[in-house]
Each structure stands twice: as C-alpha cells, then as structure tokens.
C-alpha cells in the first residue's frame with residue numbers, strides 16, 4: 001500500500017516521471033490481455049437465448065457497442081472494441097419513472113454520448129447521475145461528457161485520485177521515453193512466443209497511453225464513501241442499490257437491482273478465473289468481446305440474488321491474491 005501511495009505521489013508530479021514508475025503501472029496490461037483471451041468467444045445471441053428478460057434485438061447497434069433491454073427499465077451497453085475504442089467496456093443504464101442512472105464513463109466522451117443517445121431513444125426522464133464502477137481508463141476517460149453536460153458523476157471516493165495518478169501522469173510524457181523500454185523488450189525477445197506476448201503488451205500500453213493523452217480528464221464530483229454503503233437510489237418505481245467490494249481495482253462499485261436479480265458488476269466479476277466459478281448460476285450479458293469481457297451485467301435466475309455469497313468468496317480470493325502479490329492494479 002505504501003508503495004502504491006509513493007508511486008502515486010511521484011506520478012502526479014510530471015517532472016518526477018520515471019520509466020520505472022510508468023512500467024510498474026502499465027506492465028500488468030499484458031497479463032490482463034492474456035487473461036482476456038481465456039474467455040471463450042461466444043455468440044451474444046447464444047448466451048442470451050435462455051433468458052426471456054433479455055431483448056434479442058438491440059435498440060441500437062453501432063458496431064463498437066450495442067444496447068439491449070435486459071429488464072424492466074434496465075439496459076445493457078455491450079462493447080466490441082474490435083470495431084472501435086469509443087466505449088471499450090460494457091455498461092448500461094437504469095430508467096425509472098422519475099429519473100435515470102447511467103453506468104460507466106467508457107473509453108471516450110463519444111462512448112458516453114452514445115449511451116446517452118440510447119437512453120433518449122427509450123425515455124426523456126432527467127438523468128439523476130452517472131457512475132464510474134472504478135477508475136480504469138475504459139470506464140472513466142469519457143467522464144468529460146458528463147461534466148460537460150452538468151450530470152453529477154458518482155464513484156468510489158478514491159476514484160478521482162487514482163485517475164489523476166494513473167492517467168494524468170501519462171499526459172505530456174514523451175512517447176519514445178514512455179514506450180521505448182517496452183519496444184526494447186520486444187526486440188530482445190528470445191522466442192517467437194515471448195515476442196508475440198510482448199508485442200501484445202506494447203500494443204495495449206500504447207492504446208492506453210494514446211487515450212490518456214487524447215483525453216481531457218474529468219473527475220467524479222460525487223465521491224462515495226464505501227463505509228456508508230449500501231446506498232439506495234430511488235429512480236421512481238425502480239431502486240438501484242449501490243455497493244462496494246474489494247478486489248479488482250480498490251475502487252470498485254456495483255449497482256444492484258434486487259427486485260429484478262440484476263447486477264452491474266463493473267470488472268469485479270471477472271477478477272480471475274476462480275471468481276467465474278462463483279457465478280456458475282449467473283448469466284452474464286456481454287461476455288466474450290476481448291477486454292470488455294471483464295465488465296459484466298449479471299442476471300440471476302430464480303428469486304434470490306446470490307451476490308453477497310459470491311462476493312464473500314471473492315473477498316477471500318482477493319485476500320489470497322494480496323498475500324501472493326498478484327492482486328492490485330489490473331488495467332481495465
């Protein structure tokens with residue numbers, strides 16, 4: 001933890017930028033990219049065919065993302081980054097009689113605007129707020145859309161700080177200085193397999209670097225103190241329950257709709273393959289599109305939502321990860 005804080009202090013001071021610090025913050029992208037490939041590519045229609053709540057026809061599909069109804073007033077935004085980096089992660093929105101809640105800031109302001117346009121296709125209720133499930137770039141780089149439109153933005157209390165420390169620190173840094181060491185590791189690869197992995201890692205870090213440098217960062221202005229959760233948000237006939245769990249990024253928030261057994265998990269539900277087993281009775285919307293496979297919307301069958309039990313197990317797994325040094329800065 002002290003190491004993280006000291007790295008953060010270093011990072012907010014551009015003159016103190018160091019290659020070592022940058023690589024420490026970005027080297028995990030390769031690992032997560034490899035993990036993403038473990039998830040099987042599966043047809044969205046096939047996954048959803050068994051759940052009558054999920055509309056088989058999207059209300060809008062722009063290639064890089066589509067939006068589907070998944071419940072009463074509940075919508076899922078499912079990304080396909082192979083078609084563009086506008087949204088990157090999955091998200092969604094909740095629409096009550098009085099107001100709506102937007103989930104995720106996505107990878108760009110264009111991504112957040114896309115989701116807002118989708119909301120306006122189905123409802124004209126005012127937007128009560130938007131929420132970043134955590135600080136990672138694919139969930140927060142589009143925050144400027146919300147701030148530019150005067151929409152309150154909610155997130156875990158540490159999210160703003162982590163955005164600045166991680167992505168603010170990349171801004172204005174010479175690209176050759178930032179990426180040179182990774183390019184060198186590619187050149188120095190001793191096997192074709194190592195070269196392939198390092199190239200993938202370099203490609204991913206380059207994407208993050210470019211996005212961070214192309215973005216005017218906007219920070220959440222409604223910090224959520226995890227000690228005060230759960231928090232209920234009444235949208236008018238639809239109640240969202242906001243909860244926080246440790247595991248993926250240290251800033252993770254989930255949005256649950258208990259009456260409909262639906263949860264917008266952010267990236268918590270994908271933190272390692274072990275967790276996947278804890279969700280064996282859950283259908284996930286939006287599985288299988290590369291990086292965005294990490295962000296899930298869970299649909300529980302039956303009458304009770306198994307989330308607390310699943311996350312209790314998750315907490316134990318995370319503690320084990322922390323002890324073995326493998327937990328922490330996942331990139332997206």
Ligand SMILES: [Zn+2]
Pocket residue numbers: 134136248249267294330331332
């Ligand atoms: Zn993430």
